[in-house]
Amino acid sequence: MKKIIVAKAMYFAVSACFWLAGCGSDGSSKDPVKEESSEQPDAPEEEGQEPSGEEGRGGNSESGVKVNPNDEKDVIKSTLMETEDFSIDTIRDSYRGTYSYYLRTGNVVWSLQKVSAESADIESVCYDGQNGNCDDYGRLFSASVKPAHAVCPDGQNLASSKDWTILDAYRSKHREIDKLLNLAYGGYCLQLGDSLACSGIDTTANYMTSDGKVYSIKKGDLVAKMGAASENGFYNVRCVTYPTFVKSLKDLPACDPSLKNPPERIYVFDERENYRCYADEKSWFPDFTETCTEKNKTLVFDNTMMVCEDGLWQLADISYSPEECNSKNNGKILVFNGEKYACNGSRWREFTDLEDSLGICNSRKEGMFDTLYTGSKIRLYYCNGVKWDDASIETYKGACKDSSSKFMNDTIDFKNVLYVCRGNGWKEYSDIEKQFGVCIPQKLFMFENGSYDVDNYKTEYLCDTTGWKKFGPNDIFGECDSTEVGMVTIYRDKHYRCTQYGDWIHHGGINTSIPRDSMHLCSEQNNTRIISGNYEKVSICRQYSNDSTKYGVVTTEFPKCDKSNEGEEYIHDSGFWTIKAYCGGNGYWHNYYDDLKKCTTANYGELAESKEFGAVGCDDDGWRPVIDSEKKYGLCNDNNADEIKKDGKKQVICHMGAWSGYKDKSAYRVNGSKGEGK
Known part of the structure; x- marks a missing residue:
């Protein structure tokens, strides 16, 4: 890392205004870092009173004295235990x-x-x-x-x-x-x-x-x-x-050729490599490898931890440290394997180059300034209690801390860089904002093309409460909660269903075939009945000749079935058994049932009651049991896919072979249409 030299804050005092003059300052704002003065300081403000002016936004760095980057108050003492013998x-x-x-x-x-x-x-x-x-x-x-x-x-x-x-x-x-x-x-x-x-x-x-x-x-x-x-x-x-490792060369066992199995290869921690026993010479020599076989095994000597990972001994990363990063250690420093780490309240992170020069920024240093320069460039930094920030906007132009800020949703061109105040600090324009402008409340639910047309297929981004985003179904339809689980909607010619996991997911485009049911399963009940009746390949359920408890499907060919012979009867004789069927008029032969009339194209969708199978409906492949929703709204199949019916205040849609609740566009979270605004 290039060495960064830290300058005292008072040096910055004489050049800060000149440096910031090109930042849009009107010249009346107070300098963010004060020169040292022999005058007595102002009387302290009353307890509980909010600080005012520029001093309230940042304070100084203790009269220009640089914060010690290695302050012992911020350092956690390591409890790393050395590997025992x-x-x-x-x-x-x-x-x-x-x-x-x-x-x-x-x-x-x-x-x-x-x-x-x-x-x-x-x-x-x-x-x-x-x-x-x-x-x-x-x-x-x-x-x-x-x-x-x-x-x-x-x-x-x-x-x-x-x-x-x-x-x-x-x-x-x-x-x-x-x-x-x-x-x-x-x-x-x-x-x-x-x-x-x-x-x-x-x-x-x-x-x-x-x-x-x-x-x-x-x-x-x-x-x-x-x-x-x-x-x-x-x-x-x-x-x-023999062990797979030792600390130093003096800890290696004897390289004894008289042994049946002399020691072969041992990792020497101090040397950071394996040593091999050459029995003929009764000596150990470097093997020039760091291989290991004990996955995740750790060694600790001289406050350094090695770990066996990916078949090699290597320096352990911070995840192996016994010191936890939690709320108690938030803002603290840990030196592990020679590297400095900072605790952010939940995990350890590596020090940044800036922290190497200025030290860590934590709650104890909140409000302090510090400066550094490289060559002729000088920069001012401000500790906000969590990290070092470039102090140029927050401390010079004013803070953007919450929604009450006077700069809320304002934009600033600062040093040829655009920033916006969103109530959580000045933020540089993102690439998408440079293209479409800032997403502010006045543009809520506006698409990237400047319209509120929810059906515009060309748009990819939406101005949402969190900014421009590539929108998904939940952004358009609204949250998928327990009241909408199972509901279906159609958006941009695609079907979406609300799942129990809280997401609207793409759910196919058209209905699929109804699953096999009790009238179309090969079982004792359907012995010598048609299971699938396409005339070119009719599947018939038959009892096994050698096992009366088992049933199988026999495939055969029937005469052609279409409108010309709709309703006509056909008796198929295999030589061992016969079956009587009638043509449904659409290419399918159907079974006769004692208490049901013929199911043809003339009465598709008709509902009936069967003593043998209960509530049934006339479908493409003949009579079939109906589900509860079909008893109420009628059959749901490929013939009426996407049909929508009203049921009081709600609507239902025929989708994927079943009636489901339907969410209309008028109930979407984003329901604007072109020319109507949001």
């Missing part, structure tokens, strides 16, 4: 849906799982030769092979006596280790000739180390013993691996 980690096996637990003590990571599997390289036994003891306490391995790293799973090594000694030191500080470690008190066995002598099961834990010793502790004891392992002895084992 003791931790408990959980790793989920997504394939098996199980969890494995690991315990970190320094630069050693302990597996908390007992070893029960046999090793091809090292002899092992179960206590007393009972396989169940291997399952319950773990397998006992021979101490005749040193080091016995082969007993451990891939990626792990047998713990050394030093590892156990360090673990004991951590146990004294973290008593939860005993529960997590879950030592198996599996005793031990000695090979005596051809026989196996075992002792101590369920009372003593005996763990063989990689350097030929045995870590032994009795159940209930806090202190363990370390002794030499017997050559003919068999003991439990516990495996360890």
Whole structure:
């Protein structure tokens, strides 16, 4: 960032008027920043009295003394906790849906799982030769092979006596280790000739180390013993691996080539990169990578936090900070990972270049001025309690704070830039305002072309209560509330429906086919009846020949059906069953029903009552059940789509196969028409 030099306010006093002279000043306004004076200040105004004049709009910057950008009153002390060398980690096996637990003590990571599997390289036994003891306490391995790293799973090594000694030191500080470690008190066995002598099961834990010793502790004891392992002895084992990170190079474990699984790659925090163990050279060297696998894991050292994101170790962003940004910390500063952040009451944001020079603007500094210059350019800034504002309009011409401002809805050409007062500060014209002018109350509900024609298809913007906006259905029709849910309106040849979510949404253009109903479903009730009757492809419901409980659709072809043979009967004989139908006159063959007359084009829309199906209506595809609204207003189908009927004071419209409430244009929020005004 280019360095910005801050000038004292008194320097500005001698040049402010000259600088502002081109801003439309009449020369009678008071300077926004005063020169220092030896005269006594005016008597203070009475308590509760509103400040007057220019001083009431801004005040000064404490006689020209610059506000300290690093004021300790505004800084929150970080509570970032450094990563400890003791931790408990959980790793989920997504394939098996199980969890494995690991315990970190320094630069050693302990597996908390007992070893029960046999090793091809090292002899092992179960206590007393009972396989169940291997399952319950773990397998006992021979101490005749040193080091016995082969007993451990891939990626792990047998713990050394030093590892156990360090673990004991951590146990004294973290008593939860005993529960997590879950030592198996599996005793031990000695090979005596051809026989196996075992002792101590369920009372003593005996763990063989990689350097030929045995870590032994009795159940209930806090202190363990370390002794030499017997050559003919068999003991439990516990495996360890290595951490994925350390703070510094000195914290790296030994690069030991004798291990079955030497440590490979470890992230060194201080170096900001991974180091690799080259076993042949017994040394660690930079790997020149920052890769990681523990997603969202964080490390904190030296008040700096790194996080594993996108497979790389990287500086954590402010979202990982333990300090919350809330109303209590509004206007406070936090330094996190070397960057300054400001709290706006709900979230942390980065410092701006201006705040780097002037400090944060908050309620404690409200009303203060400050100046800065770059090269020959000098600018005055004013703290409004939230942010630094260019003081040129608010403090020089007058405030635009609320709807009572004398400048309300006025426009100003200031330094060749147009501004408007909307009651919440002087605002620069937006691009749309530069094109159409300012949206003010006198233009409310005016479209961009200067008319109030609600049906003008060319317009895209509307002058609304919030300014020019690309309008949507709710802006034109009004709010979609609980009283209008389900209502339909037609605007610019498109249908809109009021949803339960409070929005008018586009809802198709014409009616669709009525959904399948009880008269057109293949079921026991409709066995040997037409389901769909287009003459070229007639679908008939039939009972399965091999299963009397199941029904299926058989498709066949009937004779042509049109006006020429409307009402005529046709008997279809398949050789196994027959069906009698009549032509509806519009290409569809219909079923006979005992208590219903024929449904043809001559009586479309007629309503009737069927003992079998209840209230029905004559539609294109024959008689069908009707919904409640159709009982009241008649059938609603493709033939009368968009038909509107009056029902007292309200109207209904046939839309998408059902009658819905209709919202007329006269009830729109914006209902002007061309030539009539708003």
